[in-house]
Structures are given as structure tokens and as C-alpha cells.
Amino acid sequence: MSSNQLKVGELARVTRLTVRTLHHYDEIGLLRPSDRTYSGYRLYSPEDVRRLYRIVALRGLGLGLEEIGEALDREGSGAREAVQRHLDELEQELRAKTDLRDRLARILAGLDRVDEPATTDYIDAIERMTMIERHYTPEALAKLEERATAYGPEQMQKVQDDWAELIAAMTAEIKKGTDPADPEPQRLGARWRELLTLFTGGDPEIKEGLNSLYREEGAEVASRGAMDAELMAYVGRVHEAVGEGA
Amino acid sequence: MSSNQLKVGELARVTRLTVRTLHHYDEIGLLRPSDRTYSGYRLYSPEDVRRLYRIVALRGLGLGLEEIGEALDREGSGAREAVQRHLDELEQELRAKTDLRDRLARILAGLDRVDEPATTDYIDAIERMTMIERHYTPEALAKLEERATAYGPEQMQKVQDDWAELIAAMTAEIKKGTDPADPEPQRLGARWRELLTLFTGGDPEIKEGLNSLYREEGAEVASRGAMDAELMAYVGRVHEAVGEGA
DNA sequence: TTGCTCCTCACGTCACGTGAGGTGGC
DNA sequence: TTGCTCCTCACGTCACGTGAGGTGGC
Numbered sequence: 001m002s003s004n005q006l007k008v009g010e011l012a013r014v015t016r017l018t019v020r021t022l023h024h025y026d027e028i029g030l031l032r033p034s035d036r037t038y039s040g041y042r043l044y045s046p047e048d049v050r051r052l053y054r055i056v057a058l059r060g061l062g063l064g065l066e067e068i069g070e071a072l073d074r075e076g077s078g079a080r081e082a083v084q085r086h087l088d089e090l091e092q093e094l095r096a097k098t099d100l101r102d103r104l105a106r107i108l109a110g111l112d113r114v115d116e117p118a119t120t121d122y123i124d125a126i127e128r129m130t131m132i133e134r135h136y137t138p139e140a141l142a143k144l145e146e147r148a149t150a151y152g153p154e155q156m157q158k159v160q161d162d163w164a165e166l167i168a169a170m171t172a173e174i175k176k177g178t179d180p181a182d183p184e185p186q187r188l189g190a191r192w193r194e195l196l197t198l199f200t201g202g203d204p205e206i207k208e209g210l211n212s213l214y215r216e217e218g219a220e221v222a223s224r225g226a227m228d229a230e231l232m233a234y235v236g237r238v239h240e241a242v243g244e245g246a
Numbered sequence: 247m248s249s250n251q252l253k254v255g256e257l258a259r260v261t262r263l264t265v266r267t268l269h270h271y272d273e274i275g276l277l278r279p280s281d282r283t284y285s286g287y288r289l290y291s292p293e294d295v296r297r298l299y300r301i302v303a304l305r306g307l308g309l310g311l312e313e314i315g316e317a318l319d320r321e322g323s324g325a326r327e328a329v330q331r332h333l334d335e336l337e338q339e340l341r342a343k344t345d346l347r348d349r350l351a352r353i354l355a356g357l358d359r360v361d362e363p364a365t366t367d368y369i370d371a372i373e374r375m376t377m378i379e380r381h382y383t384p385e386a387l388a389k390l391e392e393r394a395t396a397y398g399p400e401q402m403q404k405v406q407d408d409w410a411e412l413i414a415a416m417t418a419e420i421k422k423g424t425d426p427a428d429p430e431p432q433r434l435g436a437r438w439r440e441l442l443t444l445f446t447g448g449d450p451e452i453k454e455g456l457n458s459l460y461r462e463e464g465a466e467v468a469s470r471g472a473m474d475a476e477l478m479a480y481v482g483r484v485h486e487a488v489g490e491g492a
Numbered sequence: 493t494t495g496c497t498c499c500t501c502a503c504g505t506c507a508c509g510t511g512a513g514g515t516g517g518c
Numbered sequence: 519t520t521g522c523t524c525c526t527c528a529c530g531t532c533a534c535g536t537g538a539g540g541t542g543g544c
Contacts, residue, residue, distance in 0.1 A: 009523060019524085024508055039516050041524055057373040061353070062346055065507070072369070079368040080354070087350040094343055100308055101340060104333040107307070108326070122325040123318070127303045255497060265498085270534055285542050287498060311533070 005035065005043040015052060030069050031055060062086060103133065106145065128224060131217060136209035143203060159198065166191055167226060174234050181241035189238035251281065251289040261298060276315050277301060308332060349379060352391065374470060377463060382455035389449060405444065412437055413472060420480050427487035435484035 012019045025031040026042065031052055033042040044052075051072065058068045058079065063086050071082040107129050133141065148156060166188060173185050180189075200206045214222045219232045258265045271277040272288065277298055279288040290298070297318065304314045304325065309332050317328040353375045379387065394402060412434060419431050426432075446452045460468045465478045 007523075008525095018509080020508060020510080023526090028507090037516090037524095039524080040526090041516085053373065054369045057369060057376055060376060061350060061372070075367075079372065083350060083354060083368075083372070087347065087354065090343060090347050090350065094340070094347060097336060097340055097343070101333065101336050104307060104329060104336065108330060108333065121321075122329075123300045123303060126307070126325065126329070127299065130303055130306060253497075254499095264535080266534060266536080269500090274533090283498095283542090285498080286500090287542085 004046050006049065008033075008042050008044075011044050011049065011052070015049075015056065017052075017056070025052075025055070025065070028065060028069075030065055058082075062090065106133075106141070109145070131221075132213065135213040135216065137205050140203065140205040140209045143201070143206060147201065159195070163195060164226070166195065167231065170235065170238075171231060174230065180234060180237040181244045185234075185238045186242070189235065189242065192235060193239070250292050252295065254279075254288050254290075257290050257295065257298070261295075261302065263298075263302070271298075271301070271311070274311060274315075276311055304328075308336065352379075352387070355391070377467075378459065381459040381462065383451050386449065386451040386455045389447070389452060393447065405441070408441060410472070412441065413477065416481065416484075417477060420476065426480065426483040427490045431480075431484045432488070435481065435488065438481060439485070 006014070008019050008022050011017075012022055022031070022042070026033065031048060034045045034048055035043040037043060054072060055065075055068055058071060059065070061083060063071070063082060067082050067086070071079040107126055110125065110129050136144065151159075170185070170188050170192070173182075173188065178185055180186075200210065214232075219227045219229055252260070254265050254268050257263075258268055268277070268288070272279065277294060280291045280294055281289040283289060300318060301311075301314055304317060305311070307329060309317070309328060313328050313332070317325040353372055356371065356375050382390065397405075416431070416434050416438070419428075419434065424431055426435075446456065460478070465473045465475055
């Protein structure tokens with residue numbers, strides 16, 4: 001009868017929560033109304049209201065309902081510990097999501113200056129960039145990124161074409177069965193090293209990333225079908241034979 | 247019969263996914279195996295595998311399975327748009343969580359220099375800080391924070407005590423029925439303005455925050471029971487009567 | 493016949509939103 | 519009697535994990 005008891009709807013109104021939310025807290029035992037009318041209406045006492053405000057305060061900090069229940073029941077500095085724990089988790093989540101955000105941004109930037117925008121399969125490009133990111137260090141990626149921006153799309157395309165031409169020429173020699181030490185393969189080999197140096201810029205981190213990429217994924221996958229194991233083996237022999245032809 | 251068909255377990259192994267995950271993708275229609283054995287075993291074709299790799303790539307970027315399905319089926323640059331949209335959402339989430347992180351950190355810092363650490367009700371302190379944060383701008387909060395750090399706990403405690411003393415003295419005058427224009431209330435009123443200026447440091451943002459706090463929440467709530475409406479009204483009359491007693 | 497792989501349910505997760513269907517109080 | 523509030527189910531959300539209970543293949 002005491003007029004300071006509140007029915008669900010009233011409590012919902014003053015706290016700006018929904019009735020369903022209060023039902024839910026009742027269901028899971030987080031906030032049971034201390035009384036009911038004979039017809040089953042929930043009646044919340046001032047103490048219940050007090051507890052609800054505490055629940056809402058902790059919920060506003062992102063704590064889970066179960067954690068909140070424990071913190072409220074343990075009292076003392078239990079809340080402090082719960083908040084601290086929650087902060088730690090949040091920090092970790094933030095680090096992970098920040099990394100993801102950076103990856104997404106890099107990928108989108110990459111997609112925008114991708115070789116042939118019209119025919120390009122975007123998801124394919126995403127897969128490639130994901131693969132690349134697994135092998136290069138963040139610093140190496142930053143350098144590659146920087147370089148790509150500096151070069152501009154036409155230059156990048158030019159380098160791509162140069163590689164395609166070189167690979168075609170080298171493959172032709174393989175088909176002809178030319179000895180790796182012969183002048184033409186040697187000339188192509190020198191060109192190969194030249195383009196490689198152009199790519200790595202002599203940077204050891206980029207070199208290591210590139211090696212890791214081809215070692216772990218295999219030439220075919222790493223080059224997305226542009227090269228294969230046979231080609232790589234032949235090029236290897238060409239490099240080994242440097243000077244022998246003289 | 248072609249040996250490039252994979253059973254679930256095999257596909258799970260090479261992709262490092264679980265069998266349940268593949269079942270799930272089948273259930274929701276994201277990746278249906280293109281064939282089954284007569285006994286019902288799922289058989290994944292190389293094309294299915296290809297699709298799965300694309301799914302995994304997009305999933306790794308945090309896209310939802312439904313979004314992934316749409317992006318894969320729309321093809322073209324649908325993926326690009328989906329990734330861009332996802333990035334936008336992620337940015338927003340990051341902003342919100344960063345804010346929350348800062349709030350949590352501020353609250354914990356506040357809890358650590360709270361008046362009486364032993365008897366303090368932490369959740370109560372959290373509620374108070376939450377209320378405070380609703381009324382001060384971030385800049386004002388930063389200034390208050392900075393000042394509290396500069397003052398140190400003893401100074402803060404001293405100021406608290408000064409206020410308590412002043413409130414008690416003012417309340418005593420109310421009980422005695424002293425006229426607001428009388429010398430003693432006027433002396434206390436001057437002290438009141440002095441302590442207020444000490445708190446606001448003359449900063450207009452802090453002033454506005456404080457006003458908003460007492461206006462919106464009421465003196466009793468804002469001061470956590472230290473003051474009430476009657477006291478505030480009396481103090482108001484004291485301030486209005488400045489100079490009249492002379 | 494014994495392991496191994498596969499199959500299809502089906503519950504649980506987190507914090508409620510959203511009805512459905514029905515009853516008490518002014 | 520008519521609105522308004524209240525009540526108790528119960529499904530759905532997101533991407534699976536984790537059994538349960540049973541069957542096919544070497």
C-alpha cells in the first residue's frame with residue numbers, strides 16, 4: 001500500500017528503460033521486485049529502485065549483466081575490480097579493432113590503385129592483399145605503400161608490364177631448352193635482378209617479406225599464376241651460372 | 247569420383263575451419279556443396295573451395311555472413327562497397343568504444359583518489375562520476391581532472407572539509423532564522439563565493455557544467471545529499487543581499 | 493567386427509525486441 | 519463495458535560450439 005512502491009510501467013518510465021528489460025532482469029534474477037500484488041503485478045520498493053540505478057550505471061560502462069550481478073552482490077570493491085577487468089578487455093578489443101581498421105583502409109586504398117579497375121575481381125584482390133599482409137612486416141608494408149603512391153598508377157603498370165615481358169622471354173628460353181649459362185638467359189637474369197632490386201629498393205625487410213611470401217605460398221600462388229616452380233628453378237640456375245658463360 | 251572433390255572433414259582440415267562451420271554455411275545457404283554421395287556425404291568441388299576461400303577472406307575483414315553472401319553473389323564491385331560500408335561502421339564503433347575507454351579510465355582514476363577509500367561505495371562513486379560526465383564538456387572534465395592531480399589528495403580532502411564546514415555554518419544560520427543580509431550570513435556568503443571560484447577557477451565551461459548539474463539534477467542529488475533546496479534558496483538570498491547590510 | 497567419418501537434430505550463447513493471447517483495475 | 523496496465527509464454531537475433539544418437543565405408 002505504501003505509495004513509494006512502483007509498478008513495472010512506472011519504474012520503466014522514470015528510468016527510461018522498457019518493461020521488457022525489467023522483466024528480463026527479473027527472469028535472470030538480477031533485479032527481483034521485492035513484492036507482488038495479489039494479482040501478480042510486480043511492485044518495486046525504493047531499495048529495488050536503488051539497485052536498478054546501480055545496475056544501469058554499471059551497464060552504461062559496458063559490463064555484462066552477470067558481472068553486474070556479481071559486483072552488486074559482492075559489494076565492497078568488487079565493482080572496482082570488475083570495472084578494471086572490463087577496461088582491460090576493452091583495451092584489447094580496441095587494439096584488435098584498430099588493427100582491423102588499418103587493414104581495411106589499406107585494402108581499400110590498394111583496391112583503388114589496382115591494375116585494371118574494370119575487369120578486376122575485388123575479392124580476389126582482397127585475398128591477395130591479405131596474403132601479402134601475412135608476410136610483410138607493418139613497416140615493410142608502409143614502405144611499399146609509400147612507394148606505390150610516389151610512383152603513381154602508370155609507373156606501377158609499366159613495372160607490371162616489364163615483369164610480364166621478362167617472364168615471357170624467360171619462359172621462351174626454357175621451351176627452347178637454352179642452357180642457363182648462355183648469353184640470352186644471362187641477359188634476362190641480369191634484368192630479373194634489376195627489377196627485383198627496383199621492387200625491394202634494397203630494403204632487407206621487404207626482401208625478407210618477399211622471400212617468405214614465395215617460400216611459404218609457393219611461386220604459383222604468390223605470383224597469382226604469373227610464375228611457376230619450373231620457372232623459378234630455371235631462374236635459380238641462371239643466377240647460379242652468373243659469370244660462367246664468360 | 248573425380249579425386250578433386252573434398253569431403254567436409256578434408257575441406258575443414260585444409261582450410262582450418264571446423265566441420266560445424268561448414269555445416270552452418272550449408273544450412274544458411276552461404277556455401278552449399280555442389281554434390282553429395284549416395285549416402286549423403288557432402289562433396290565440395292574446386293569451385294566450392296574457391297568460394298570458401300573468398301568467404302574466409304571477407305570474414306577475416308569482419309563482414310557478416312549475410313553481407314558476404316550478397317557481395318559474392320552480386321560480384322562486380324559489390325565487395326568493394328561492402329568493405330567500405332563495413333569500414334565506416336567500424337570507424338564509428340571505434341569512436342564509441344574509445345570514448346567509453348576514456349570514461350572508464352577517468353572513472354577508475356577518480357575512484358583511486360576518492361575521499362575515504364575504506365568506506366567508499368564504489369558503485370555510488372561511479373554513479374556520481376557518470377552524472378558529472380553528463381553535465382561537463384570533455385574539456386571542462388579534462389581541466390577538473392588536471393587540477394585534481396595537481397592538488398593531490400590532501401588538498402582535495404581539505405577543500406571537501408572546508409565545504410562541509412561552510413554548509414554546516416550556513417545551515418545553523420537558517421535554523422536560527424538569521425536574516426540573509428546580516429553580517430554572519432554575509433561573511434559565510436563571501437566564503438561561499440570564494441570556494442566556488444576556487445572550484446571553477448573562473449573557467450566558463452566549468453561554471454556552466456556546475457550550473458547545469460545543479461539545475462537539472464537538483465541540489466540534493468547533485469551534491470549527493472550534502473545540500474538541499476532550502477539551503478540553496480537561502481544562499482541565493484544571501485548573495486542577492488550583498489552590500490545591503492552596510 | 494572395429495574405428496573413423498559422416499549425417500541430422502537441437503540446445504545454448506547475450507540482452508533484450510516483438511508479438512500473441514489473456515486477465516486485473518479504475 | 520471500455521481502455522489501460524499488467525501477466526506469462528515464446529520466437530528471433532549472430533555464428534557457430536557442443537553434445538546426442540545413429541549410420542555408412544574401409
